[in-house]
Amino acid sequence: DAKTTQPPSMDCAEGRAANLPCNHSTISGNEYVYWYRQIHSQGPQYIIHGLKNNETNEMASLIITEDRKSSTLILPHATLRDTAVYYCIVRASIISGGGADGLTFGKGTHLIIQP
């Protein structure tokens, strides 16, 4: 699996967009970019994932560069409840026949939303 690099911490003002970067320069063609977050002492929460196109859901947007070597998770209007550790994970998809595979979490980015 490709390695990811994230800043250890970031601050963002409440109500502003939070942009969390992730570098994955060794990503291969069949690997997806996944984002999870973990609010203090809770289980991680799936946010979004993508392969090469930008993706958006009700929680966030994911922007992947054209060369796929980096991506940015965008929380459009951050609230205090978005304070959490955000993890960027790169994994190949299990395409056929079913299957299951665990996730490898790094240290992530501790995002602190300031009032």
Added chain:
Amino acid sequence: ETGVTQTPRHLVMGMTNKKSLKCEQHLGHNAMYWYKQSAKKPLELMFVYNFKEQTENNSVPSRFSPECPNSSHLFLHLHTLQPEDSALYLCASSQGWGGRSSYEQYFGPGTRLTVT
């Protein structure tokens, strides 16, 4: 609410005790996982079950014994633990079926375990 429940939420046990952690998922998923999160460390995968069969054991000591009687339930049996086993134990589930990635995993709230 993620559809994955864990009991108990907190557990204190002595090193000679035997206890079990329970996880139940209400999502119709076929894969279930145990993760461990020690203080100041990233989450570590422990076990993976797919359709009740164990598919991964991440070099976990034998004092941790998983059991998956069906696709909705997962247990972690604990015996003769050490103080360094104190951690947050998280259960997760996923679909992992053909045509879709299995990495959309849904986590329970965890069991905070303290070994005295």
